[in-house]
Amino acid sequence: MSSRSLLPQFFFSIERHLTLGVARQTNFTRIGIRRVSYLKQKSVLALSTRHLFSDVKGFIPCHRFLSSNMPPVVPKTDPIKIVEDLIKNNRIAVFSKTTCPYCIKVKQLFSALNLEIGVIEVDTREDGADIQDALLQKTGQKTVPNVFVNGEHVGGCDKTIEAHHSGRLQFLLNKSQGDASVEMTDAVKYDYDLVVIGGGSGGLAASKEAALLGAKVAVCDFVVPTPIGTTWGLGGTCVNVGCIPKKLMHQAAILGQSVEDAKTFGWELPEKAKHDWTTMVGAIQAHIGSLNWGYRVALREKKVEYINAFAEFVDPHTLKTTDKRQKEKTITAKYILLATGGRPRYPDIPGAQEFGITSDDIFSLPHHPGKTLLVGASYIALECAGFLAGLGINSTVMVRSILLRGFDQQIANLIGNYMEKHKIRFQRGYVPIKLERIEEGSPEEGTPGRIMVTSQNEEGELMEEEYNTVLFAIGRDACTNKIGIEKANVMLNPKNGKVICDEKEQTNIPHIYAIGDILDGKLELTPVAIQAGRLLAKRLFGNGTLITDYVNVPTTVFTPLEYGCVGLSEEDAIAKYGADDIEVYHSFLTPLEVTVPKRDGNEGYAKLICVKSLDEKVVGFHILSPNAGEITQGFAIGLKLGAKKADFDNLIGIHPTIAEVFTTLNSTKSSGADVLQKGC
């Protein structure tokens, strides 16, 4: 039955509702919405409604009718509405082309899974191009297939297949059933409105916000000691073993450089300035100690209960907490927020946990680390190598393949080159296979001991070298495997143990949420977790409606030369828009302050990645320079507001600064022109 044949009947019913006034109209709207939810639940009723209305097209003619008899509601068939309707009225919506092999693949996937889909074939309709434009506006994706599940954008063919493998697809499909069937009732009395597991940046932000809105809140935080026994206070990774001590040690290293530079500016200083590791660690740890205390005071002031104990699920609403004296307690909560974060991974090789350390240990190491091997190509490995070398410590980085996977690779290589020029040794293509203790360290004398590291390259060639300290920075694992998460039936991505959530940080269990480093497919950054935690609390306990925007999040890697970026890497921009549609404006740069000491000309670098077909909209911003973090933070607002290259050109620079380079970028990468800076 075609939708058209239903029209007269349909018109009649609308006309009647209209004459009966507004109340009836509301009624009509409600019927429309109900139909959608029936469809989502895939009940028998849904099938019968489907027969009645055929497919989504059934809804469009009625709007046409309205427009011809009344002041125009929708002047012509608005492509945005066509898109929204298909998404709204189908559990799975696919925008497709009949001839496209990827579209066929996606449709085959759903058919193999026995799932019904709503399809618009854009190549069979006159307004196909308009629909694709509407999709681009909505999703930033121009290409087909473009897949939505239960209203949420999944992406193209690869993304959909990936979602199928990661479990996200199943999660999105189940979601609507959960929403409909589980009604939160207050009939059951819980100990708390909200229990947050994990007192890191995100967990603390969420708990304080929730308490401020009147909720009864508890935060469970417990630091499991590292293999060598390091532990710390309230506040999570960022404050204790991440951003804060990292940036302070980075600063200590920069000061070393500044002391050397100072001599060329006339400061009379000793020939060789000496650095004392224990003084630095003591000062940094004292600051962290005051932060830990400050967080506890803040929780107390805001009436959030702090439970210094390890929490694990007993059932979806019940947690068992165990404190350091092994005292157990059971608490219940209406909502539970998972904010357990991650911990560094150790390789599965002999001696790794016994003799190696990680970023969890380095910032409070009581003795000078001595000759240090850093294993891994992560930003953590490079940052640690950077500040250690800056403090005059012999540092070697062992990497299996590329540096900074996921980041812009041109910049990653520039960072590597700069570090290599500045006393950091790279051993590429090797992985450690064994650590052996040659000599114990002496805590009394503050010496680190000696470790023999055996490593191997792809050809199987072995290499042995002695170090005082070996630090692993090969990745971080989400802390989701020891909290009894299976007892709450929360879905994890089996590949990485991260929690699968929708765009509102909700898991497949409606009263359980997750934020921060354990969120699958999201960014592992403190401010992201804080934002997510705050907004989530406002949605749960206030009348907040905002959801966290995970797009265009600025970030900075604090390598000796800092790297700030926001938006897409060049690789990702090419993958998304195609190489032909990308223009890259770039320049090397020399900060003024390095000219007098006569060091490092043209080590810095700036680039803007623009999309030609979007009027040179800037989709990627990259800067390698001192203070890159400070520069990137400001420019990020430009990208969030959709700045074009012309906007950057129109901006007047501040002279003399590094950041002013972005107002005068006129060489394109494609031109191949020389972009080395040649003086003022």
Next chain:
Amino acid sequence: MVLKLKAEGFQEFQAILNDIASKKSEDIFILFSGSKDTTGQSWCPDCVEAEPVIEKALESAPEDAVFVYVGVGDKSFWKDSNCVFRTDSKTKLTCIPTLLKWGTNKRLLDNQCNKLDTVLMMFED
């Protein structure tokens, strides 16, 4: 019993610190307050508010704790940015009242000192 001591001004404060160093108590709490006038009233209203709260919370302090009340001087002395309590590297005060646990990073500032909840945290920890 908690040992309660009083010092007026920086020199007396230093002298008391020297005295109690021999006691080797791990729990030395110090309250810095605006000095009291002849009527026994401090010129600093927040300090006036904090005193009874801290007095009450002290009942929960460890038995062998030492509590030192320090008057930092009159208003003009304290408001001077070169005031010794502000510049001394061991005290580095930024506001009064300040309640701190000596030798640790634990400090309560301003109106944190007049909430029983937070003050108890300091003594019970």
